[in-house]
Amino acid sequence: METQQPQAPQQPAFDAALAVEMERRTILANLTRAMKNGASNFYWIAALSVVNSVVNIFGGGIFFVMGLGITLFIDVIAGGVAQEFGGSPIIIVMGLLFSLVFDAIFVTFGYFAGKGHRWAFIAGMVLYGLDAVLMLVSQDWLAFGFHLFFLYGVWQGFSALGKLKAFEAANPMAVPPAEMMR
Numbered sequence: 001m002e003t004q005q006p007q008a009p010q011q012p013a014f015d016a017a018l019a020v021e022m023e024r025r026t027i028l029a030n031l032t033r034a035m036k037n038g039a040s041n042f043y044w045i046a047a048l049s050v051v052n053s054v055v056n057i058f059g060g061g062i063f064f065v066m067g068l069g070i071t072l073f074i075d076v077i078a079g080g081v082a083q084e085f086g087g088s089p090i091i092i093v094m095g096l097l098f099s100l101v102f103d104a105i106f107v108t109f110g111y112f113a114g115k116g117h118r119w120a121f122i123a124g125m126v127l128y129g130l131d132a133v134l135m136l137v138s139q140d141w142l143a144f145g146f147h148l149f150f151l152y153g154v155w156q157g158f159s160a161l162g163k164l165k166a167f168e169a170a171n172p173m174a175v176p177p178a179e180m181m182r
Helices: 016-057 069-084 089-114 118-137 141-170
Strands: none
Touching: 016 069, 016 089, 016 118, 016 141, 069 089, 069 118, 089 118, 089 141, 118 141
16 A cells, blocks of 8 residues: 655745846835935925024024024024014014025925926035035034035935936836835
């Protein structure tokens, strides 16, 4: 009497096409994440600038070096002019509103850069670079250094966007990251 050996379960066949597609999706996800991380620097710049303005209004005397120098400049000028007019809160509020316009511009850059618009990265880097020059002229070396650090972070996002666009052009069958999440 012969005994039958138990058969090992069959392994699914290796699907090369599936492996390639998974690799494509991984590359797309990584490049998209890097692009969005670079774009998020604009949100940090805007948020820290708002905090700087609020702290300045209440006489805190400190500021985040990553925030916008132009808004700091506006806040200081508004505070000085307000003192000349007997501490007028209207002038301080006007200065705050003017600062918030610059902050809103950087939020807009963050939004559109996060959606993959090159113009937002470029315009944001140019304006933040000009703001870095303002820090350089005022000889605030720490703020200038942090501006360069944040510019590098934005550049990383812009670079990832370029690689993402090139990858999508070279791989038209690749699934966009938004569809991968479904």
